[in-house]
Amino acid sequence: xxxxxxxxxxxxxxxxxxxxxxxxxxxxxxxxxxxxxxxxxxxxxxxxxxxxxxxxxxxxxxxxxxxxxxxxxxxxxxxxxxxxxxxxxxxxxxxxxxxxxxxxxxxxxxxxxxxxxxxxxxxxxxxxxxxxxxxxxxxxxxxxxxxxxxxxxxxxxxxxxxxxxxxxxxxxxxxxxxxxxxx
Numbered sequence: 001x002x003x004x005x006x007x008x009x010x011x012x013x014x015x016x017x018x019x020x021x022x023x024x025x026x027x028x029x030x031x032x033x034x035x036x037x038x039x040x041x042x043x044x045x046x047x048x049x050x051x052x053x054x055x056x057x058x059x060x061x062x063x064x065x066x067x068x069x070x071x072x073x074x075x076x077x078x079x080x081x082x083x084x085x086x087x088x089x090x091x092x093x094x095x096x097x098x099x100x101x102x103x104x105x106x107x108x109x110x111x112x113x114x115x116x117x118x119x120x121x122x123x124x125x126x127x128x129x130x131x132x133x134x135x136x137x138x139x140x141x142x143x144x145x146x147x148x149x150x151x152x153x154x155x156x157x158x159x160x161x162x163x164x165x166x167x168x169x170x171x172x173x174x175x176x177x178x179x180x181x182x183x
Contacts (some may be wrong), residue, residue, distance in 0.1 A: 003159075004030070006063035006099070007152025008054070009144045010071060010087035012046060013038045016142065017054070018149030019061050020132070020156060027156045029132040030061065032145040043082065047089045054093035066094040067155035069147060070103045104154050109147075112154040124150050 002023050009016035018032035035053045037046045057063075068090060071083040094101050107117035114127050125139055125146035131153065139146065 003065070004061055004063040005152040005155050006057065006061065006066045006094075007148040007150065007155070008066060008068040008087075008090045009147035009151060010069060010083060010090055011144055012043070012082045012086050014142055014144045015050060015053075015086060015090070016144030016146070016148035017057055018145055018152050019057075019063060020149065020152045022156050022159075027132065027153060029128075029134050029138070029149060032138075032149045034142045034145050043085075047085060050086055050089045051093050054090045055097070058093065058097045058099060063099055065100050065102060065155065066090075067102045067104060067151040069109060069151045070105050072106055102155050102158075104151055104158075109150045109154040112157045113150050121147060128153060 002021065005020050005022060007016075007018040007020070014037070015035040016032070017035065019030040020027045021030050035050060037049055040046050040049060068087060071080060071087050091101050104112075110119040110124055111117040113119070113124050113131070116123070119127075121143040125143060128146055128149055129136060129139065132149075
């Protein structure tokens with residue numbers, strides 16, 4: 001069975017994305033890149049741009065699932081809030097298209113790819129290049145793209161393991177699967 005996984009590394013200036021195609025126990029990179037918003041000043045325009053671009057990626061590649069890196073707590077609360085908004089906007093685009101979303105902590109992604117939860121971005125990128133067998137030339141100058149690819153690959157690795165948490169396509173899906181919890 002073939003499956004396409006979209007990975008997202010949320011950001012407010014640069015947001016990474018990466019797609020892998022999975023056939024059985026084999027994964028290959030389809031593409032990766034970044035959504036560059038450094039030229040946009042207004043935070044709300046950035047969110048609109050994220051929604052439009054993620055929607056375009058979903059429309060182009062028709063992913064079956066999306067894996068997104070969870071934001072980590074920054075020292076600056078405003079930075080954490082902006083990052084959470086960017087992540088939420090990407091999630092909203094996926095839900096709008098009925099694409100199930102799975103969230104992974106940065107340490108879990110690094111651990112799945114390199115075996116070291118505190119690996120550097122360069123180590124993650126290098127390991128993904130070896131695992132997915134793509135040319136070094138395909139590596140983006142922005143590590144956000146390989147971080148996104150890492151989220152997708154982490155989800156691929158988790159697919160064969162039983163999930164401890166259920167994932168829902170939206171509120172209606174949650175209600176339908178949890179009749180005993182909804183009154």
